[in-house]
Amino acid sequence: MTRLLLKNLQLCSSFFDAAPRFLGRDFHTRLTAENKEVTDASAVSPSKRARTETQPAEERSVLRFAKLSEHATTPTRGSAKAAGYDLYSAYDYIIGPMDKAIVKTDIQIAVPHGCYGRVAPRSGLAAKHFIDVGAGVVDEDYRGNVGVVLFNFSKDTFEVKKGDRVAQLVCEKICYPDLEEKETLDDTERGAGGFGSTGRN
Structure with a gap:
């Protein structure tokens, strides 16, 4: 036991x-x-x-720029969803009635691949002072000083001061088609109808 x-x-x-x-x-x-x-x-x-995830850098659209002098002002947007970046004059200008001036910004830009920069008028200048913008295309490979062609369509002299917003830069998608010459082109319903052919206004 x-x-x-x-x-x-x-x-x-x-x-x-x-x-x-x-x-x-x-x-x-x-x-x-x-x-x-x-x-x-x-x-x-x-x-x-x-x-934690972020958008890959190659998928983000980036507008690169460089200042060419101490007179340049960094482009800005009025809001997060504003279509364009405001461009600023680097110098003082006086534009006479029915005259024009090329306003230098002293910045160079590199638009995103597949885009061009359209230099568009600012609504305030157009509505209040009859100031318009012309020749507003910045090619993807252009690296010179961005100039803004301002037209003064008013009867008064218009003054541009250094640091004034003179235009806005809008990045727009573009295609680069090859050029092909043809003997004739296909017919369309509209045909050769041009100015005023679709109505009075």
């Missing part, structure tokens, strides 16, 4: 000695697997991706 009790005590002792090691390995393995599942789940979480 005594021998049987001693043998049972030895078996119990061996079991309890081994149990912590066994349970520890099992617990550690299970905990590691659970942590991995949590990590993997967070790695593909849409909300987390939205917070």
Whole structure:
């Protein structure tokens, strides 16, 4: 009887000695697997991706510019969704009635690939002072001083001060088609109808 009790005590002792090691390995393995599942789940979480992912640089449109003198002003936008960047005069100018001037900005630009820069009038100058903009195309490969051709269609002299906003630069998509000469072109319903052919106004 005594021998049987001693043998049972030895078996119990061996079991309890081994149990912590066994349970520890099992617990550690299970905990590691659970942590991995949590990590993997967070790695593909849409909300987390939205917070951390950024648009690749090659997909972003960037308008690069450089100042050619200390008189240049950095182009600005009136709001986050404004179509164009305001261009600023680098010098003072006086434009007589029914006259024009090429207003230098002293900046050079590099428009995004596949775009050109359209130099457009500012609505305030047009509505209040009869000031318009002409010849407003900046090619993708142009790297010279951006000049703004201002026309004064009013009866009064117009003064441009250094730092005045004189136009806005709008980046527009463009295609570069090859030129192909043909003997004749296909007929259309409109045909050769030109100025005023579709109505009085």
